[in-house]
Amino acid sequence: MxxxxxxxxxxxxxxxxxxxxxxxxxxxxxxxxxxxxxxxxxxxxxxxxxxxxxxxxxxxxxxxxxxxxxxxxxxxxxxxxxxxxxxxxxxxxxxxxxxxxxxxxxxxxxxxxxxxxxxxxxxxxxxxxxxxxxxxxxxxRHYDPALENSEAIFRPLFVTSYTAVDFLRDARFFGAKRIVVSSASSKTAYGAAWCLEQDDIEVVALTGARNRAFVESLGAYDAVHEYDALESLSADVPTLYLDLAGDPALRRRVHAHFGRHLTYDCLVGSTQSDGFTLDDPELVGPKPVFFFAATCLDQHRERGTLHAFYERFLADQKTFFARVIEPTSPWxxxxxxxxxxxxxxxxxxxxxxxxxxxxxxxxxxxx
Ligand SMILES: NC(=O)c1ccc[n+]([C@@H]2O[C@H](COP(=O)([O-])OP(=O)(O)OC[C@H]3O[C@@H](n4cnc5c(N)ncnc54)[C@H](OP(=O)(O)O)[C@@H]3O)[C@@H](O)[C@H]2O)c1
Known part of the structure; x- marks a missing residue:
């Protein structure tokens, strides 16, 4: 050494x-x-x-x-x-x-x-x-030495993408017809978008100007908007906020813009903040709810469904690991x-x- x-x-x-x-x-x-x-x-x-x-x-x-x-x-x-x-x-x-x-x-x-x-x-x-x-x-049995780099990067993130989508899907997306995802260029965010590919719900990306071209190149979202353009989205569609940015100012804008059509605020990440501010008196609409993958896994353990969950999850995860580095069109x-x-x-x-x-x-x- x-x-x-x-x-x-x-x-x-x-x-x-x-x-x-x-x-x-x-x-x-x-x-x-x-x-x-x-x-x-x-x-x-x-x-x-x-x-x-x-x-x-x-x-x-x-x-x-x-x-x-x-x-x-x-x-x-x-x-x-x-x-x-x-x-x-x-x-x-x-x-x-x-x-x-x-x-x-x-x-x-x-x-x-x-x-x-x-x-x-x-x-x-x-x-x-x-x-x-x-x-x-x-x-x-899902380990593949050729996928180690992809696994090292995405394994800690994809479990959150996957369980968050499971949670939202089980709740029928809280009645939403659209999911707006902040920090859409983050790996946790586009992992969730990948999981949502087959769901009958529109998935809209919010990102910074610097990362817009990258997010568009993924093809994982139905539409891509810069943060500044948030208010150009139609406000009358029942919308769920999947928040990876954790930015309190952006959250206020999301809540104010969608108003009563905001069905749920799922707080997953905080790429643009170093504090989880769940109690904001200025916030209109539903209070953000923090999502933690470990809690979801504990619930599967308590219900006796952990084994079945892992069977499904590990197979899907391996497909995702391979997708992101797929040689002809890597993400x-x-x-x-x-x-x-x-x-x-x-x-x-x-x-x-x-x-x-x-x-x-x-x-x-x-x-
Ligand atoms: N709750 C959980 O259980 C759980 C589990 C896993 C991950 N997470 C969280 O999910 C978030 C994403 O993690 P990741 O590893 O997937 O991220 P990543 O792939 O490294 O993505 C980084 C993105 O975050 C935004 N960003 C990062 N630093 C920034 C800064 N200083 N100023 C402004 N924007 C910044 C940018 O996206 P945009 O330009 O698109 O905004 C950037 O492209 C993290 O906060 C992480 O802790 C939570």
Whole structure:
């Protein structure tokens, strides 16, 4: 390993600012511990949102740094088991899961099964179980090494796109005939648009001028409008707002424009805000309702429908992973960046909102 053993910390006061430091020596592995060597991880605005809510939702707690001013921003990716003292977790096994931007991560394996294991470290209790599970690729029948980059980017996002559409469809779109999607250039947004392709509902994109051509190129939406043109949409069609931007000013405009024809406001993301302001006294119409994929999965677990859900979801997800990088008409091109220093530049661009949506960023760890 050339760059081992380092980690990229994020300055909490400026999420785009990172610090590459050595990981403190962790000594010999003790019973139950597993050392994971990160190989590739994705970076999208979703990671910036984890950091933005680092204190509010607890993401800073997941990978402690021992410092108040710097945290470890979580990312999703693939790693190899470099050393193991956990029965059932073999050296060399490939896993998918939640990591800090670091060469290695030491975890305390529990709930080891054929499909994977969880990290039992006490600080990981800060987030739902889904964030603490490491999936063994060899046991995942949908795993395809050729789709790893696509999977690293979209797996953490598509589950939200998919469950949000499931939720809205089950509710018959709250009576809406049209869905207006903000930050339509985001991967979570167009994942939802893909899921809605067969539904009898109009799906309208809202995006910035900079990203309009990209959103049009996807062909995933029935119409594409810039934010400025929101008021040009007819206001008499029952409309549902699928909000990825989370921008309070835009939300007020959406509510004011559609008025009583706004049937539901589904708040999923906050690409343009660092706070979820659900209580806005100036808001006309339905109060925004935050959507969280993990809650949906918990409901399937409680109802005993989780297995059936996953059967359907994993098959559809694989089709989507392949669609986005389909060679003749890819939706995005995936760019591999080498090493943590390169990751620092990608984080800066994402935090500043100047990334090109046509490129998906994957970071490879130099070895
Ligand atoms: N609730 C959940 O369970 C859940 C799960 C997954 C993701 N999410 C959220 O969904 C959102 C999208 O994540 P993603 O990873 O899919 O995003 P992404 O693909 O990286 O998309 C980024 C887009 O967001 C907008 N944007 C980003 N930074 C901006 C800035 N500084 N100023 C203005 N616009 C900015 C731009 O779109 P436009 O020009 O089109 O606005 C940009 O193209 C995130 O907030 C994420 O946390 C929520």
């Amino acid at each position: 050339t760059d081992a053993n380092h980690r990229l910390m994020t300055r909490k006061a400026d999420i785009g600012d990172t610090l590459n430091t050595a990981i403190p020596d962790q000594g010999e592995l003790v019973e139950g511990e597993v050392l994971l060597a990160l190989d590739r991880f994705s970076l999208t605005t979703n990671n910036i949102t984890y950091a933005a809510y680092g204190d509010a939702i607890g993401y800073w707690k997941v990978f402690p740094t021992g410092r108040d001013d710097y945290g470890l921003m979580p990312v999703w990716g693939f790693a190899d088991v470099a050393a193991s003292r956990a029965e059932g977790v073999e050296v060399g096994a490939r896993v998918f899961g939640y990591f800090p931007m670091a060469d290695t991560l030491l975890v305390q394996a529990e709930k080891v099964s054929r499909g994977g294991f969880a990290d039992a470290s006490p600080w990981r209790k800060a987030v739902p179980d889904i964030y603490n599970r490491y999936v063994l690729c060899a046991a995942d 995005i091109s995936i760019v591999e960046h080498q090493g943590l220093e390169a990751a620092a530049k990608v984080v800066r661009a994402l935090a500043d909102g100047v990334s090109d949506p046509a490129e998906g960023a994957v970071v490879r760890i130099n070895r």
